[in-house]
Amino acid sequence: MSDIAIKHISKPHPVTGVTNGKLGIWLFIASEIMLFGGLFSAYILLRTGSPSWPHGSSVLNVPLATLNTMLLITSSVTMVMAWASLALKNVGKFKFYLGLTILLACGFLIVKSFEYGTKFEHHHFPSTSTFYAVYFTLTGLHVLHVIGGIIVNAYYLFPGSKMWETNPEQFLCRIENAGLYWHFVDLVWIFLFPTLYLI
Amino acid sequence: MSSDHSHDLPFWKKYIFSTDHKVVGIQYTVTGLLFLFFGFCLMMLMRWQLAFPSQPLPWLGQFFHEKTMVSGIMLPEFYNQLGAMHGTIMIFLGVVPLAVGGFGNYLVPLQVGAPDMAFPKLNMMSYWVYFIGGVIMFCSFFLPDGSAQSGWTSYPPLSVIANQGQTFWLIGMVFLITSSLLGSINIIVTIVHLRAEGLTFFRFPFFIWSQLVTSFLLVLAFPPLEAAGILQLMDRVAGTSFFMPSGLVVSGQVLQASGGGNPLLWQHLFWFLAHPEVYVLILPAMGIVAEIMACNTRKPIYGYKMLVYSAIFLGFMSFLVWAHHMFLTGMSTKMSSFFQITTMIISIPSVIILTALVLSLWGGSIRFTTPMLFAIAFLPMFGIGGLTGLPLGLTAADLHLHDTYYVIGHFHYVVAPGTIFALFAGVYHWFPKVTGRKMSEFWGKVHFWLSFIFINGIFMPMFSMGLAGVSRRLYDPTQYAHGLAVQPLNVVISYSAWLLALAQIPFILNFFISIFAGKKATDNPWEATTLEWATPTPPGHGNFLTEPKVYRGPYEYSVPGAQHDFSPQHLEGIN
Amino acid sequence: MSHSEAEIRKHVRVYITVFIALAVLTIATVLASYFHLPLKQAITLALFIASIKATLVAAYFMHLISENKVIHSILLLTGFFFLLLLLLPAMR
């Protein structure tokens, strides 16, 4: 149904100065902020109401999590580099950086699965204690977001990149929006890491 | 929906997996109306048990499974299922999809002069995600232990130790929430970005404003419920204890759980959504009523700007009142005072909106068409609903009235003869635009008057029952002496409910017969001013023949010096 | 946003700087946790560093620093309700 022209798909709206997609993705991020806000709020309430709470570093693997933090931060910078390369019309570099982003994200998942694996080996499950309940739920939901990001980025790396031939402007917008989402996933981790592991 | 542009599309792409906002809007409307009717049927079953406790349901009873009714006598489990699902279906599957999904989708692009929604594919997706959520909710009735039965509020620990239906409820809710989020993001972007040239914010029809505020409420208030839903799902599926305190003993057994949770956490997160949700239910209704009143009084709405500011303020304040649903959970006086104050403050913009709408009648030339009758009836009905919120918002009076039938009467006055009447008004008003034919005025008026009488017969007695102290969600209120004392009212309510069902027959017949045999409608049968009437009837793919331009505000009726008593927004120079 | 080539090249340099800052801050916050500060100070420090990192990501990677007013207003509104949500545990 591409026969009807919807305005401001790749040209910013004159008043707001952004495209439809960007406004949409920011609204989506706003709702995600509220989603994680609800979860963080639950975490604070349960922790303050609990007589004892383990120090994250005494039960969780901080070096692994630090590595994961580095992976995610790096993937964020490669994502933004992918966008910059595309803006410079360098498709080869774009594909390299986007591919790297996906690989780093996969690396994050692998490290995470090791982390989960050792927890399960030691019979630490979400049902073990409120701490583990919070830990598994928050990181698990974050992992789902990472997987979502991988799927989106993989789509733009392979089948979705055809759009570069037909409508480069819109494709650039799409990459920027995918990037916004990906940075948000990184941002959530930036808060999850210290609140769960370090304090 | 026939149009030259889309004639080459296969049937399933044109009518089922369509990305056209009008088709999606119609899909939402029809599904929403069906769920509304289904939810109504659940309530009618409950009404039998309430009017004639533990008597076999005549004739119909034989069709029910023995886990729901034993020789026609309803079991308390089934009653609780009906109660929980009536609330869930009416709110999340009926009214919201109808008001935001149906009317919002169909009218927003038309009223802002856009060819479609900003993200047509996303729009289609949000309908189908809603549809899946609805199917999950509906299917949960056929589980071995039936559907969710912990009330639409699903308070833990009850909901956590409840049967499998609750898991379905939670999964269904995740789908419905996702659908609402996608839909409302779409509506916001459409309104802000796709408005026609010249359509400034203060030239928006009030309906657009109501949709804009509503969508923001959905985007920001729904996610905390999603978070809470995920936590409850974890409690049920993964054995966590987010909402389960330590040391619970359920039917003589110590519950095997780590404990350390807090049941009030759910209530906080739930009502953080559910109070804004009330305004999600009422704002679009106000929008519809404003449109119809302006058109049928043939004059501008009184205090349009005040109306807009009030709606925005209402939306904002609705985030600050949630704990007035929790006055009796043992909160400190400091907290309860704060929420009493915010509750009283939020009543002010509601009063302003209602007053402005009533004052809009003054100086008009009022046409008593069917949609106008429903719109007029909305005013006193919403008035009763709003006023009876006052005793509930004051903790002292709430001490006696909390969780009684008074509450039921209060919010049903807001939502049933309030919002649902407005939605009926909308259906009658925009039917000619959607189908090209008008609905019968005579049968519309029959529908209105019968509905108006019987719906008051249902909800008015509830205030008396509430004052008498009858609690809500009771399978058999006559177990209590104070329930037995008001039992005659239950019989009155039940008969009113069944008669209200009969009163919908004229509507249903009118609706279907008019699609094929109604009087042909012109492009602008009500002589209205807003942009949706500038399209051909019914609007084709892409809506407008030429890109519309807007020259004036939304309600320019009876402009002095004009030849006609309406000056459409898209016409240059007064008409 | 239409960007000239020179602008984007300038952006890239900023991205690298931000990346280094993020890495340094990550190491700093992990090291700080080994000092076993009293809980209150530890929480304050960890959240302070996290906020700086988040600000960097949002401002530079997400281009919020040069973003339009409409996005800022949406985030401001969201931020208000987000804080309200975080205050929720204090409501008893």
Next chain:
Amino acid sequence: MRAMNNNYYGFGLPIDISTHGAAIDRLIIILHIFMVALFIGWGIFMIYSLIKFRARPGHKATYHLNHFKAPTYLELFVALFEAVLLVGFSFPIVNQFVNAKPDESTALKVRVVAEQFAWNVHYAGKDGIFGASKPELMKPGNPLGLDRSQEAAKDDIVAINQLHIPVHKPVIVELSSKDVIHSFFLPVMRVKQDTVPGQKIPVWFEATQTGNFEIACAQLCGLGHYRMRGFFTVDTQEDFDTWLDQMAPKPEV
């Protein structure tokens, strides 16, 4: 069973036998007078407008209208009235209800532990000390999980669905729940309080009249919610003491 004195209950507020309930009733009545007055005022204006401005030949709508002053005043009046309701009525009543705990030395202390679907009423007995409740001991014969070997628990009195209190004496009821959220509702006492598992919430009241009344559960607590009815008896002090003696655990040999 159900043949309780029906004079207590009717189509409006049930009788009030509490010392604090009169203020609540007064507030409810004032509110309803205000609501009805406002609604009738609005209604008359609306119906008058509907008749006066009906469409008819020769009648035209007015585009320009003068700004009405009356609604602004009405609005201010409503706001002011709400402020009065808050400060003059609701705040003090709630403050009394939540904060004005009677003197523990003179008041009768009772624990009520809700469960699906009964009210377990726990009196401290002669020694005035409550025995501890242990979840692991909670069995059908011992709903409160009392350890009878414990000194404090030996004389404790447990009554199921029977709350007896003496008239004209302040009573402090400490509410808790074993399983799900219930709500402790005494309609004739204007007392309603959720029982939240994991929390102990006290309520207090004083009865002014003897009689047999009801405890109702006001929060959906499962399929037996409707029959979670308890008996609430207000006795004279002598009758109450006799009842306590009857209920006291018999020393087992």
